[in-house]
Amino acid sequence: PSPNSELEISQALSSGLDVARKGYPLSVILFDIDHFKKINDNHGHLAGDYVLKELCRMLKDTVLRTEDVFGRFGGEEFILILNNSSLEKAQIIAERCRQAIQQLQLISDAGEKIQVTASFGIALSNTQLRPQQLLSQADKALYEAKACGRNQVKCYQDFFNEAKLC
Numbered sequence: 001p002s003p004n005s006e007l008e009i010s011q012a013l014s015s016g017l018d019v020a021r022k023g024y025p026l027s028v029i030l031f032d033i034d035h036f037k038k039i040n041d042n043h044g045h046l047a048g049d050y051v052l053k054e055l056c057r058m059l060k061d062t063v064l065r066t067e068d069v070f071g072r073f074g075g076e077e078f079i080l081i082l083n084n085s086s087l088e089k090a091q092i093i094a095e096r097c098r099q100a101i102q103q104l105q106l107i108s109d110a111g112e113k114i115q116v117t118a119s120f121g122i123a124l125s126n127t128q129l130r131p132q133q134l135l136s137q138a139d140k141a142l143y144e145a146k147a148c149g150r151n152q153v154k155c156y157q158d159f160f161n162e163a164k165l166c
Helices: 005-021 036-043 043-065 087-102 131-147
Strands: 026-033 069-072 077-083 118-124 153-157 160-163
Touching: 005 026, 005 069, 005 077, 005 131, 026 043, 026 087, 026 131, 036 043, 036 118, 043 069, 043 087, 077 087, 087 153, 118 131, 118 160, 131 153
Parallel strands: 118 153
Antiparallel strands: 026 077, 026 118, 069 077, 153 160
């Protein structure tokens, strides 16, 4: 997968939800680079751009499946749309991404190691959800991952009506 535009992400989310209404699960993962402002402040904005590019390249080359839709969803926030993926499968993919990001070996132009971690929020579609609701649930789970210390994966589970540990 390649980083997709906002329009492509919106279309993929809408079509994924259409398919989900026919009984095929759709999972959405939002993730955010932890303390990205510190990376920019400590190493400069060029280093921050380098981190974003390397993170995308590494995930595309080593973790993500070709059918996954992947894109930037704001400053240092990203989205993964996983068609025909259960919550369990999404958890596995998110955890693989989290571990791969944590293991990135990045060095700034000044020769300093740049430590990168990310927090993840997952939501699973149901037949009633609109795209914005699904995104809101994933965002709430992401917020919970950050509130609980960052560098972790949380899932939004509607029957608890809050984010719970995966």
